[in-house]
Amino acid sequence: MDILLSRSLVEPDATHVTADQHTLLMLNSIDMTGDEAHALGAGRLNHGFASLGLRTMLSTQTLGAALEVLSRYFATCSSVFRMRIDYRGDVAEVSLRAEGRDEDRCEVLEEIWFNALYTFMCWFVGTRLPVMAATVARLDHPSVHRVHWAAKAPLTRGEISSLLLPRTCLQWRRQVDDVEEPVWEALRFWMDDDVGSAADVQTGLRSVFNRFEAPARATIDDAFNDRGVSDRQMSRRIKAQYGATFRDLRGDALVDVATRLLQLTDMPIDEIGAQLGYAEERSFRRFLRNRVGQTPAQIRRARVRAPRTSDQAVRSRIHALTRKMEL
Template sequence: MSVLPEQRVLTTLHTVALAVQALGHGGVAAELVLDGSGISASELDNPARLISHAQELRVLANACAYNRDSALGLSLGKRMHVSAYGILGYTMLASRTLGEALRLAIAHPALLGTYFQLNLLATDDEVRLTAAGYRYASQMEVFNTELCLASLLTVVQDLLGESVRPRRLLLAYRSPAHGASYGEKLGCPVEFGAGSNALCFNPALLERPLPLADPVSHQHGLQQCLQLETQFHSRQDLCEQIRQQLNGDLAGCVSLEQVAGRLHRSARTLRRHLQQLNTSFQHLLDEVRYDKARQLLQQTDLPIYLIAEQLGYSEAASFRHAFQRWSGLAPSDFRR
């Protein structure tokens, strides 16, 4: 019941929609690609729908399972154009130079939807666009690194309006079985086991003016990016606000209406926002109760009925049934 990092971070549907579309061309039904993610095919055109990184990872894992292309990450990345990033993408297109556009993207990782910490590093006679800090499913790390770097190269090419190639591609891991696909698809030398993941360019490329630069549109887009990011974090932080209320007073926060009142929102609005985040008040309540129950069972000698009271249950039997559902064990068995 504890929340993993990938369950906390929210993103848009653009990567999921791309994966569904790409596999659809190969005859794989959308329902198979979306299986187990909690995302329906009818939602893919909804720009307001936000999903967790965990949901996106499930879709990408499904895509890998149903696709025969071992270099799927590279293939999807090459198809992820700058327009996929909405207002952030269009603001990048209106930037003065390539360097300004890339720094804009790096400054707004939530809108970019990346699993990595991106950075621009100048070293000797080259500049490196690096991707570090991956912390999710290890079995998907190579795929997601391919997707990230290939999509960044596609964005660079879209921004400049030409098929510019990196000087070289650095990868922290050893060559996978499809290692030859990197050079073929990205058009540059590849160095595996390099200790970092980076696209390496001539530094002068960052000063290249963009063909669609427009200072007025850029400023307007930047304002919209800031507003969208504020809304994005506000919605993302909502679950944390509810968890904080529950952790502070579980016995007094057993209903959505009680928590809504403490957050100065209507229960209807709170319920709608939680639905958009693909969760529910009951799910958050169960999550906090389970974490608290484990702490009390392991770290105290409180009798079961007192633990039930602290968790907001009117009867110890209700707590026992709930704990059995969460853990597969009775509270007394868990404590042993």
């Protein structure tokens, strides 16, 4: 572990890692085992597996087509993973299952690639996907029954790892060109777009809410405008799926992004409110006070400045490791 942390430019006593350092930790884990399956006994994956998978996705034009070809790629080129896309009305479920001798280790492997798959999907369409709900197979996942750290969606435990998306997302078109280093480009997009990154937090905000000019006023009809069911039916489905109303979920997302902007940037409070869709600063203040019991100024004063290793040094190492994974 000491060697892994050292190679990832993380101090041994660190209580926080940046998005870049987290990515470097993952890549160093792969490199140190010499196996993209993290030597978890579920069958070997060579270093080119991820790169070739991304290249198969780039042979298509829509997200739905990319996932279908990726599913066939997994079935043909891997004894480890099985991927499926199932449809239930206006909802698409993208699921991933790792198969091998040790079920516990397979669940760990499943979680690793579950996050990678979501990263690759977002890179393909050039924005964060509006995930409705997520499941993971690991019983001890730290976010179970809360919110998935990457997809920002309600998370529960299930038999397999899966994402629930509005079916219309599968019609979204490819936004990236053929590139020489797809693994590096996908990871770089993810790090640059991360709403937790102080360097590019406004870009992350626009990506999360790219479909809404005023996310604070977004409605069910805005989010599911091709669903073929009434708002009342959709409200019941949302409530049954993860025990919350659309308004509550929207409020949670607004609080999360507002908190990040307040604590990671020096943007004026009125500008943050305007970004989120509040016409008046007092409306934004009232929303936060009612939702979390704090004013924007109180949230900002509570921010913690985490010490940061040189981003350039971390990214240089990430780039060097991804080159081993490219075909």
